[in-house]
Amino acid sequence: IINAEKSEFNEDQAACGQLAIRRCEFGADEDQEWLTLCPEEFLTGHYWALFDGHGGPAAAILAANTLHSCLRRQLEAVVEGMVATQPPMHLSGHSICPSDPQFVEEKGIRAEDLVIGALESAFQECDEVIGRELEASGQVGGCTALVAVSLQGKLYVANAGDSRAILVRKDEVRPLSSEFTPETERQRIQQLAFVYPELLAGEFTRLEFPRRLKGDDLGQKVLFRDHHMRGWSYKCVEKSDLKYPLIHGQGRQARLLGTLAVSRGLGDHQLRVLDTDIQLKPFLLSVPQVTVLDVDQLELQEEDVVVMATDGLWDVLSNEQVARLVRSFLPGNREDPHRFSELAQMLIHSTQGKNDGLTEEGQVSYDDISVFVIPLHSQGQRSSGH
């Protein structure tokens, strides 16, 4: 369910469908090796993706149209390794060194690491495509990306941004992603500004303080943190500490360079701090964090689901509250073939004051919210190859 609320044009986008992965075929002429894609499908996966746009819907639309193709291409490039008992040292099956399998074994490299690598590469490739397309079309904007892929009995969740996926079972709520914001990535961002101070153009301070400092604080010892610190200390305030902070504000209000609420995502290649030449992109990562859920190892029950949603839902509902709504909705609607999409609809409604008593103090979200509810039960069977 994709819901528009915040802006005239909805900035959330979504995509889902089957991933048909073909197999590469290797061959060799006298002076070069070549590979071709066999036309028929070799492995089948399922794909769900949410993109929460900012600065317009352009990047989110491009991501929804592109990322699955990048992922399919990346997976096709390594699929021979994915279906082997253990990924071979050489993709072509050549063996140079007799103990290659032992080296791979010692590194603990499994087929799932190739899928994780493919997801990481696909996000980066998609980010480059978006950069080129935005420039060519004179558009701007960026988006977060949350992707779930069901493949060979496992569910891969790749996240770059502040959307969230959780597993809800009868007796368990398990986060499948974590959020990437200026707050959660403070040390990485401060570290970069330490290494490349020119990125701040003398306009921002790298240091974190509990609030923005003012002239009266000069010469006083105040609480601060630098890039290498998880703890806090005191420093004597100098004039340069009065500059606007690299990361400012708390929680929902936290902003990178006063501009952006997320620290990972796609797009934003042209984004600059208002009225300056200071770029945001060097501080942003397109690489997702990937978690793997071994669905085949779970004793799945019919009402085990994954809930994926953009940040608007999680601003208003906790993981536990969403789990309670899932558990109270599904058992009463077993006969309804559309119960999973109706549950997604209900989750969105409950953030808009339309379902009184479900959210604390009737909290209401005015953000765009999009939700996938993915039943795992029918996904439990291993997708089979030809």
Place this chain on the structure above:
Amino acid sequence: IINAEKSEFNEDQAACGQLAIRRCEFGADEDQEWLTLCPEEFLTGHYWALFDGHGGPAAAILAANTLHSCLRRQLEAVVEGMVATQPPMHLSGHSICPSDPQFVEEKGIRAEDLVIGALESAFQECDEVIGRELEASGQVGGCTALVAVSLQGKLYVANAGDSRAILVRKDEVRPLSSEFTPETERQRIQQLAFVYPELLAGEFTRLEFPRRLKGDDLGQKVLFRDHHMRGWSYKCVEKSDLKYPLIHGQGRQARLLGTLAVSRGLGDHQLRVLDTDIQLKPFLLSVPQVTVLDVDQLELQEEDVVVMATDGLWDVLSNEQVARLVRSFLPGNREDPHRFSELAQMLIHSTQGKNDGLTEEGQVSYDDISVFVIPLHSQGQRSSGH
């Protein structure tokens, strides 16, 4: 117990004792503020530290003689904030902005964050002192550092290197530190080499492969990882991939630039790759990771202990094996006033084939091993201030 085995001169060092923290007193003349240390002790803590030296014992000896002073100084600089209900925005107690306590509250800054910050700063200060002292005396070397501090009812464990501390209770074994090696810090180290390729002087490759590549691998697609990847992918081998890897080897054998088995610690300012000008120090961090154990919240029993030991012990014994040894030794020796140091001695003996049947397949360590066994029970009471 400090045990020498590996080298003619033991490279392990240790220190322990009371930390007497004095209070600063603020005052103001007409044109400047000043602070003095009150002579009497204000807070009392306890301090235990293990330093595992390499390249000679010099850095470990300096660290054992210096780190506690650095820590005391860092704690004294913030002790006023530590004893407040909440650390104040301004150390001097001035109040510039009426909602300062609220800003500090929103950041979630607690007294323990000041101790964490003081530990982080103390390690860095000590590293600078060691650098100066080694240079002045023409000595070389480095060391890991594992420190436990008991203060205000909490136990702080700060670790830079591959030593380890665990909590052993009747029904629980809890790691209190994690190891920092070229393998566990691969992404940080590769990232640095990506940003500053000149650090490798064209002699090393940043990329990770399951084994060192050779000429026969040229042109083949082989498994690899770069800095942004947690997963694996395949790349076509180029000539530059045949260089020696930045991180090479597995587990105990893993080395940074072919030289060092740890990625955090003190010293090593002069360390270079053999026969080159390539420095190790840019890749090393002196900042520890700090974990906090809320001892006051544990329902302590008489035989709850913390075991701190250098890597030699953990190479041979798992956390669970150490816990079994602790639980089998202590109850039978309740009357012995030296039972904790005897337990430490016994743990070392059991790595030297002197206690048959305790270690799997009679594994033996030839490394230096040092062990603290710290009973928590008498530490459970809050150290009180004046």
